[in-house]
Amino acid sequence: MKIGVNVLNFGPGSDPGVLRSWARTVESLGFDLLMVSDHIAITPDVAEHYPAPFYEPFTTLSWLAGLTTRVRLGTTVLIAPYRHPLLTARMAANLHELSGGRLVLGVGAGWARQEFAALGVPFERRGQLTDEHLRNMRAAWADTASYGDRKIPVWVGGNSDAGLRRAVRLGDAWHPLRCTMPWLREAAVRLKAFADEQRLPVPALAPRIALRLTVAPVGGPGRLAGEGTIDQIMDDLDQLRLLGAEAVVLDPYDGDPCETCHPQAAWQALDTVAAHLHPPRTRTEQS
Secondary structure (H helix, E strand, C coil): CEEEEECCCECCCCCHHHHHHHHHHHHHCCCCEEEECCCCCCCHHHHCCCCCCECCHHHHHHHHHCCCCCCEEEEEEEEHHHCCHHHHHHHHHHHHHHCCCCEEEEEECCCCHHHHHHHCCCHHHHHHHHHHHHHHHHHHHCCHHHHCCCCCCEEEECCCHHHHHHHHHHCCEEECECCCHHHHHHHHHHHHHHHHHHCCCCCEECCEEECEECCCCCCCCCCCCCEECHHHHHHHHHHHHHCCECEEEEECCCCCHHHHHCCHHHHHHHHHHHHHHCCCCCHHHHC
């Protein structure tokens, strides 16, 4: 199971130097994926949660591709209706090729009504447009002479039944965001049922979970996967592995934009997780 990190590419603390440090931290700690989110027009509904500056994902990942060598690069998630599908297909294919095949394209339908309006995209049609864009992108990539023959993994986000059905029809993996373990187990059953209904393979599971490290255990039915003591977090990862997850993305952002001014706290939490994922070998093991 691959473990990735949602890197904060927005907020008052974000700048090229901090993004560079994020990338080097994620790669040096041995994580497998570095993923960023997507907004174009920072309208009031977006700015409340993800304020400017907001670094556009394709631009940012292209730059970070040159600063890294091993870690895979991805979007969690790209809002499919915001760009023409042929533009997205071209940018994704180029980034995938230039990075040595390291792109993972996470996509979603979006939620920010004001941003849709600013971009002139009908909010009410976002689901239909997402389906159309994904089909058009896959059709474009079939022209390997123009787009290259490296296969780009597509993770389809969305926690609703519509998102699960879209993942079955059009995704290589389902990419739910920040949920509890009981909900995820139940949703995995629904995902298989939708796949069986359509006589299609069950897409891989690749959730994005919280990363909120606490001293005392966190209890209650509302506890998010990835929230609590290091033992709770490691148990969540074990449970996800048993559930068949192909990848898990850790999301250290807890919703306060001021967190972006103090990324060291997130880096320390990642260091703690990395130490438990890759414990130092003992002298006996080394010999």
